[in-house]
Amino acid sequence: MTKDLSGQHGVHRQWGRFGTWGRHRHDWYTSQTKAEGALTDLVKQKLARGYLLKLPQPNG
Template identity: 50%
Template sequence: MYLTRIDPDEKMYRFYRLEIVPGLFGDWGLVREWGRIGRGGRMRTDWYDSEDDAKGARFDLQMRKSKRGYG
């Protein structure tokens, strides 16, 4: 999932990427990458016991980001 927030008046060109990946030991990771469009971003992976937990966390993050103007 790739979200962007663009506001030329504020010179804001941001992205937020969310991806669910399987782990080596039956766990699931939610990979988040964020930063300025056109540049390398920061990355973080949070691990969950099940795919459903990872999907729930992704949905929560998506809702929080949409409230802040990402779409």
């Protein structure tokens, strides 16, 4: 999630083939709660379609 200078909260999505810039999209919301809800719904939709979560790996 991200926040802009006017106080809106956003969800940034990026997809595409590995090795390319792919596509991206920003969805803006008036509150952090709404943005978190939208992100949660998006994750639920992707998991229902068979996507898997990939957790960030620590550097080292």
